[in-house]
Amino acid sequence: MYGRKACQLVKELASGEKGQLTPFNSDLFEQVVAECTQHHLELQALIRKMQEEGLDVQTTRNAEHHGALIHHLSLVRNKRCLMAYVYNRAETIQSLLWKIGHVLPQEIEEKLCHPEVEYFKKHSAALKSYMSKMQLDLTVDMVPPKDPYIQVRVLDDIGDGIVLSDDKTANFARHSMHFLKRTDAEQFISRGLMEELTG
């Protein structure tokens, strides 16, 4: 009560490493929402009590008024914590799109709740339609590379038959090395499936 559970929720967000998501804690979230309803009920009960005593609700400053004030402030605090929780997670999801690309890996999808997955999909669709109208791919590296091709080693099994941008199919078995165009390799590297070989 009184904002302690909501603060726990926010602390959970802060406890993860920077830029990493914790699984969406829907139990605690719903508990905080239930607390808000409880505060609201108690607030109404106190206001009703004041009205029964025939006092003017707007101007009297008696004990019930202060109690109602505390309930109101707790409610507003709970709201702030809930909104901060959702907002910060949404920001992390937005940045996911720029770092990883349009496909959500399984391990991250488990940590998101259903509306967050929808948010990611819609955000990704909006970005795609924007990029296609501009005819420009905004998700590539900002610094132009010295060499359009790089050497990569495959770390995880991606499978074969992947079609690259120059319409060739490649077989990405584990530990194989390839000489690819930078734009193709980028998306695999940022997902951790390949690594760049320097030197």
Added chain:
Amino acid sequence: MTKYYDIDDIITEEEIVSVIFQKATSGVGIDPSSETDYIETSSKVELPFWLAHELQLRQVVSINIPPCFDQKTRLEIQADCASVDLRSRCPFFYEFGCKIAPVVGDRTIGFLLLSAFKNRYKEVLTKAHTAAFSAATKFWSILTNEEINLYEAAQSSMASFKKWRIGGPRFQKAPVLGRKRKLTE
């Protein structure tokens, strides 16, 4: 409110302060030691800062100075700032001090914060750029959150500089995916 969504701000405001109620209040179970939900005038209660601050604006309570700014801490800071364990007193020492100062009406808090920060900043910078890992962890545990941000910024700038000198790979696994293996910095 620019800091509405800021998580550090929310956690800073959750710090407990002890207050004295100037007016009686009923209908709230906030005081865990009393059996009824009625709070008498001049009773001492522990409240989180966000609640105490709002109530003080409406003159329902008066706030006492929290223990992290008391005489004992002041003496320790005057003696040797750099080794005072501010983290166990209050992990948001500076931010909390800035919020508390106008509320409690104590003018000396500002000077205390400034002198503490100036002395510790020198230590933070030198350790961030030069210390070996084992010494660093011990130092880390006495820093407040704001100092840790500075420390990490200094370390990451050193790492980026080294990387630029040596010319490491431009792309790495996105940090949000977690660590299945150590990232090469």
